[in-house]
Amino acid sequence: xxxxxxxxxxxxNEQEYxxxxxxxxxxxxxxxxxxxxxxxxxxxxxxxxxxxARQTLQETEWLLSLAExxxxxxxxxxxxxxxxxxxxxxxxxxxxxxxxxxxxxxxHDEPDDRFLLREDFRNGIASLEKYGLTYDLLxxxxxxxxxxxxxxxxxxxxxxxxxxxxxxxxxKGLEPWAQDLARxxxxxxxxxxxxxxxxxxxxxNWKEEDFAIYLDTVFQCFGAERLMIGSDWPVCTLSGxxxxxxxxxKNYLKDFSEEDRSLVLGGNCARFYGISS
Numbered sequence: 001x002x003x004x005x006x007x008x009x010x011x012x013n014e015q016e017y018x019x020x021x022x023x024x025x026x027x028x029x030x031x032x033x034x035x036x037x038x039x040x041x042x043x044x045x046x047x048x049x050x051x052x053a054r055q056t057l058q059e060t061e062w063l064l065s066l067a068e069x070x071x072x073x074x075x076x077x078x079x080x081x082x083x084x085x086x087x088x089x090x091x092x093x094x095x096x097x098x099x100x101x102x103x104x105x106x107x108h109d110e111p112d113d114r115f116l117l118r119e120d121f122r123n124g125i126a127s128l129e130k131y132g133l134t135y136d137l138l139x140x141x142x143x144x145x146x147x148x149x150x151x152x153x154x155x156x157x158x159x160x161x162x163x164x165x166x167x168x169x170x171x172k173g174l175e176p177w178a179q180d181l182a183r184x185x186x187x188x189x190x191x192x193x194x195x196x197x198x199x200x201x202x203x204x205n206w207k208e209e210d211f212a213i214y215l216d217t218v219f220q221c222f223g224a225e226r227l228m229i230g231s232d233w234p235v236c237t238l239s240g241x242x243x244x245x246x247x248x249x250k251n252y253l254k255d256f257s258e259e260d261r262s263l264v265l266g267g268n269c270a271r272f273y274g275i276s277s
Contacts, residue, residue, distance in 0.1 A: 001277075005230040042243065054079070060079055122154075129156055144165055147190075155187070158191070164197065194230060198240045203238055228269040
């Protein structure tokens with residue numbers, strides 16, 4: 001099974017998607033399963049993981065309702081308020097849904113760089129194991145040391161790093177991202193998504209070789225056994241088409257073994273999120 005490990009859906013309105021500024025006009029419209037399905041088929045994917053784009057419980061409910069209707073949505077990474085004293089009640093309501101595979105918080109927009117280590121947030125993380133839920137780490141490079149500390153504190157909690165932590169690809173920035181990434185990858189409970197790279201490059205003006213050193217670094221850190229391909233559609237369309245975005249990783253994998261290619265293109269995602277069909 002081949003799975004796009006990271007994509008989004010939304011019905012656009014300015015109030016709920018305030019993170020979209022003037023430079024995001026191209027994606028200030030609706031993106032729904034019927035728009036994604038032909039792209040999955042054309043690029044050889046059996047399905048995808050739908051990831052939250054709003055920090056509301058209504059978002060989680062909406063994504064789960066889509067996943068119930070569209071079989072190509074293999075799982076949902078939703079949102080619950082991990083800092084809330086009501087987290088137990090929220091997880092009781094949503095945690096048993098078979099299509100809720102994990103949760104995410106938009107950590108890189110929090111003013112506190114040490115947000116991941118807040119006591120209330122860690123209490124929320126501690127609640128996930130009971131429901132078998134994973135956690136997606138949405139970070140900037142400056143957050144990687146705190147993510148490593150968090151991963152060490154919760155060795156039984158599966159984490160996955162989104163967008164390789166958004167290094168400064170446009171300016172060929174490598175350190176301290178690479179060193180801090182290696183620290184995080186040292187924890188075997190942490191995986192990483194090969195996603196979000198084209199929007200960290202110069203939009204619409206990149207070459208596949210621009211990503212080689214970043215992919216080399218990520219593979220050295222995590223190995224093929226803990227990496228998964230992801231498009232970050234529709235956000236990726238700000239800088240390239242769906243096919244162009246996915247092809248970067250597919251071409252990089254050409255000299256890998258068939259086993260390793262299968263892992264990165266779907267096997268690892270299926271294992272991490274507990275997807276059997």
